[in-house]
Amino acid sequence: MKQTNSSYKFHVARLSSTPVPKLLEYFNREVGNRGWTSERAAYDTALIDALINKGIDVSAVYDGTSISFKRKVSLDSASKTLIALA
Numbered sequence: 242m243k244q245t246n247s248s249y250k251f252h253v254a255r256l257s258s259t260p261v262p263k264l265l266e267y268f269n270r271e272v273g274n275r276g277w278t279s280e281r282a283a284y285d286t287a288l289i290d291a292l293i294n295k296g297i298d299v300s301a302v303y304d305g306t307s308i309s310f311k312r313k314v315s316l317d318s319a320s321k322t323l324i325a326l327a
Contacts, residue, residue: 248280252287257294261316264292265323268302269313285310298322 256264267288274281285308292299297316301323302309312325 246279246283248283249287252284253290256287256291259291261292261295261297264288264295265314265316268292268310271310272313274310292323296321301325 256267259267271285271288289299289303289308298321302312302314302325309325312327314323314325316322317324
């Protein structure tokens with residue numbers, strides 16, 4: 242889900258060195274947030290890409306097209322897979 246705008250590049254640079262537990266915290270803070278702007282889209286995309294680049298399976302919240310922020314997530318460390326919480 243690569244973008245090329247400067248906001249996306251800024252967020253990618255910042256998030257690429259962020260540890261996975263912190264990325265999960267950032268993701269969970271977005272759950273329930275219904276506001277939408279192009280800046281948020283760039284951030285959300287960069288967040289998912291950062292997780293993917295760290296080898297995390299994000300299929301519980303990302304289908305290759307859209308990201309779901311309906312549920313908070315945790316990580317199954319053994320399989321490096323995001324788990325959507327109830």
